[in-house]
Amino acid sequence: MDTIILYMVAGACLAWSFLKNRQKTRTALKKAFKAFEAILPPFLVVLVLVSIVLAVLDGPTISLILGKDSGFRGVLIASLVGAITLIPGFVAFPAAAALLQGGAGATQIAAFVSSLMMVGVVTLPLEIQFFGKRVAILRNVLAYGFSLIVAVFVGWVVSL
Template structure:
């Protein structure tokens, strides 16, 4: 129901924008379409990867590796995967939701998403070049530790 309300509001605002300035609205729509085209390929690739993971690993395996019962080892696995993965947040959240639906634990998924957003193993060479080795490694180490702390906090809050 909320989606219908949001779509309705957007439609009304789009019509209002068209009435106000048709050329600007058309330009904005084209710009939005171009941005969507850029995002679509990344989104589809990650969706395919998640589909492959879900096809290869049944919910019992996902639960064993990343479920609530996997404990700290599951948190570490999720954190490491998140740290070395380079995908944008708008793609990571639907992937995380699908993993949750298939047996992954909340704490483990929080570790995955937080390390994904904060740690950049793939981008570390670039970061070293601009900020120096000590600063880049220090930032990534602290971010990795904080992502685990944040995941444990999320798990604790959910358990309450």
């Protein structure tokens, strides 16, 4: 259902773009393909590794570490993994969906997704180059704290 919406949005935008300017549309599609090709290799690697890990971790184990009843400890683990790792969203979302199916809680997965996107421990040195130590560290600390709030909120909405 949500995938259909995605196709409808993309299709409508593409049709509009094509009617307005064919040359620009062609450039856009070329860029789209290039961007796709660029992320494909790391993407496939993570896909395989995640599948192996998830196959070994059975439902009860996932539930124990990241399930609804793992509580704050699960949120903490998920958010720390998210803050430290550098996984593109295109890889993280399918993996997160697989984890949810395998018994992880929405709160824990939201903590992972949010800190993955907003906090970047690995890229901190780069961020410091552009924003200085004060701003970069402050931004990451605030973003991490905020991710915990996001987790609680998203977990609550999903459970409604």
